[in-house]
Amino acid sequence: MSKHLGTIWNLDPHTAKKHELLRRYFVAWLPIMAKWNGRIVYIDGFAGPGRYSKGEDGSPVVVLKAARDHSYAIKSELVCLFVEDDLERCEHLKSVLGEMSETIPDRIKWQVFKGKFDEHLTKTFALIEAQKKNIAPTLVFIDPFGFSHTPFATISKILKNSRCEVLINFMYEEVNRFLSLEKLSNDYDVLFGTTEWRVLLDISEADQRKQAIHDIYLKQLRTAARYVHSFEMLNKGNSTDYFLFFATNNLKGLEKMKEAMWKVDDTGSFQFSDYHDARRLMSLFSDHPNLAPLREMIVSKFSGTRISINDLNDWVIAETPFLPKHLKRPVLAPMEEDGELSVIGAKPNRRRGTFSDGTILKFA
Numbered sequence: 128m129s130k131h132l133g134t135i136w137n138l139d140p141h142t143a144k145k146h147e148l149l150r151r152y153f154v155a156w157l158p159i160m161a162k163w164n165g166r167i168v169y170i171d172g173f174a175g176p177g178r179y180s181k182g183e184d185g186s187p188v189v190v191l192k193a194a195r196d197h198s199y200a201i202k203s204e205l206v207c208l209f210v211e212d213d214l215e216r217c218e219h220l221k222s223v224l225g226e227m228s229e230t231i232p233d234r235i236k237w238q239v240f241k242g243k244f245d246e247h248l249t250k251t252f253a254l255i256e257a258q259k260k261n262i263a264p265t266l267v268f269i270d271p272f273g274f275s276h277t278p279f280a281t282i283s284k285i286l287k288n289s290r291c292e293v294l295i296n297f298m299y300e301e302v303n304r305f306l307s308l309e310k311l312s313n314d315y316d317v318l319f320g321t322t323e324w325r326v327l328l329d330i331s332e333a334d335q336r337k338q339a340i341h342d343i344y345l346k347q348l349r350t351a352a353r354y355v356h357s358f359e360m361l362n363k364g365n366s367t368d369y370f371l372f373f374a375t376n377n378l379k380g381l382e383k384m385k386e387a388m389w390k391v392d393d394t395g396s397f398q399f400s401d402y403h404d405a406r407r408l409m410s411l412f413s414d415h416p417n418l419a420p421l422r423e424m425i426v427s428k429f430s431g432t433r434i435s436i437n438d439l440n441d442w443v444i445a446e447t448p449f450l451p452k453h454l455k456r457p458v459l460a461p462m463e464e465d466g467e468l469s470v471i472g473a474k475p476n477r478r479r480g481t482f483s484d485g486t487i488l489k490f491a
């Protein structure tokens with residue numbers, strides 16, 4: 128596929144959305160990590176040429192500009208490493224970044240490597256291990272064209288470092304298309320890091336199979352990282368092109384990524400479609416996410432039990448599609464009004480419908 132495209136290619140609307148998600152998360156991640164660490168690292172494992180055919184920014188430029196233009200004046204060093212295997216794209220990227228290098232402050236270092244993601248990351252992590260060094264907080268963006276260069280073993284190795292996070296483009300459409308090709312079975316073992324994917328061959332119903340492919344990869348990521356969340360990208364024909372999977376060991380990281388995903392798709396369905404975008408259908412659903420499922424999930428999980436507002440907040444981030452902002456006023460306040468919850472511990476003079484830190488709730 129990459130060879131057909133030439134050195135640079137056209138930007139699809141869903142690629143622009145992918146960049147928006149990356150940028151929004153990076154902007155949230157940067158000050159949180161920079162506050163406590165002298166050095167933080169961003170790795171783009173499939174960096175591309177840095178620019179699209181109409182001059183739009185590629186992912187390395189999206190991130191460097193976000194770091195440069197950030198309102199928070201970071202004092203730590205940010206190291207950005209860009210890996211690209213195609214020589215011409217690599218040279219193109221160097222020249223694009225070279226053009227903007229004078230505008231990049233000294234505390235932001237960047238370097239472009241010609242080579243393969245897998246080999247480069249394996250070498251880097253082996254070196255860190257050998258030197259018994261603590262790895263700096265690292266965000267790794269993994270954005271391949273296909274599925275044969277992203278071994279699960281490498282991704283798992285990255286995530287075993289508790290301060291590393293990954294955003295992976297899982298190429299669902301291609302994964303699904305070639306699944307029954309016997310000669311690729313080893314590639315699938317390597318991609319999934321398990322032979323379990325073979326059960327997919329017995330699923331003929333398209334939606335079921337899509338869900339099962341998604342779920343096997345999600346389950347695998349959960350063996351390496353505590354929290355995993357996905358976002359679905361659909362093409363012009365409104366069928367799924369790929370899933371972006373975010374994996375982290377950090378609850379705050381998960382919260383920030385979910386916030387970014389809700390910004391990109393404010394319906395809370397965690398998807399973006401080129402098809403709907405072209406017809407502007409998404410806006411019909413905007414502004415009023417349906418929060419009824421959150422209320423139902425709370426009732427089914429906590430009925431008859433007590434919990435602090437802080438723990439409930441963490442549960443919403445970790446176990447539901449929703450965000451903390453959806454919890455108190457939109458859901459808990461009406462539940463209190465309807466007698467579905469009572470407050471059994473709170474600061475003196477608490478007002479009904481408010482739930483400050485430390486408040487203890489009991490669900491009917």
Ligand SMILES: C[S@@+](CC[C@H](N)C(=O)[O-])C[C@H]1O[C@@H](n2cnc3c(N)ncnc32)[C@H](O)[C@@H]1O
Binds near residue numbers: 187210
């Ligand atoms: C989807 S494009 C990346 C686009 C880029 N991340 C962006 O958003 O602007 C994938 C890139 O990975 C490069 N590539 C292919 N195999 C690779 C490998 N094993 N390691 C690193 N780069 C590779 C391709 O040449 C291509 O430029």
